[in-house]
Amino acid sequence: ELKVEQNPLFLSMQEGKNYTIYCNYSTTSDRLYWYRQDPGKSLESLFVLLSNGAVKQEGRLMASLDTKARLSTLHITAAVHDLSATYFCAVDMGSNYKLTFGKGTLLTVNP
């Protein structure tokens, strides 16, 4: 059974600081996704990582994938309040459709 673990589950940061969210998964996969969810809203796709060593950046967020370590990271640079949300990683175990999600990281950026 595929398990996806995120840490930390709760993250409170100050504006302007940097931090990294980690996503570990238990079986071989080379497809990993990051989503953002605002309270009461649906999930918004942030990054699609499809191969070992993939790195993608959008604004203050950068995601990377190490399939050998079964690890993805979401790095936040110079956080701003608008980044406050819950961030989920999700792994596809080769089916190309069935995503297994982590529990999410609730990020709060304080002024």
Place this chain on the structure above:
Amino acid sequence: GAGVSQTPSNKVTEKGKYVELRCDPISGHTALYWYRQSLGQGPEFLIYFQGTGAADDSGLPNDRFFAVRPEGSVSTLKIQRTERGDSAMYLCASSLYQPQHFGDGTRLSIL
């Protein structure tokens, strides 16, 4: 363009009742997915349609849950004899390729 549309946005009903949740995917998306999200958790896979057929229904928790997609577009998730444990956010997603695009969900509350 229009995103994934789910109706109703909220549904409150009594234990034992029957409910139907509707999902209208993005036009042209052949794949449709249902997930269930409990408070503080990531979404959990329920069922996947490719066209009209349910390609994988392994996530449906029991035979009270059923979903259809008769014309390969709109899908309905049906829950019979609802139980309090069925209370959750039900999310629908669609895609042509990855990533999956999610709707705003139906919050189901069973009293």
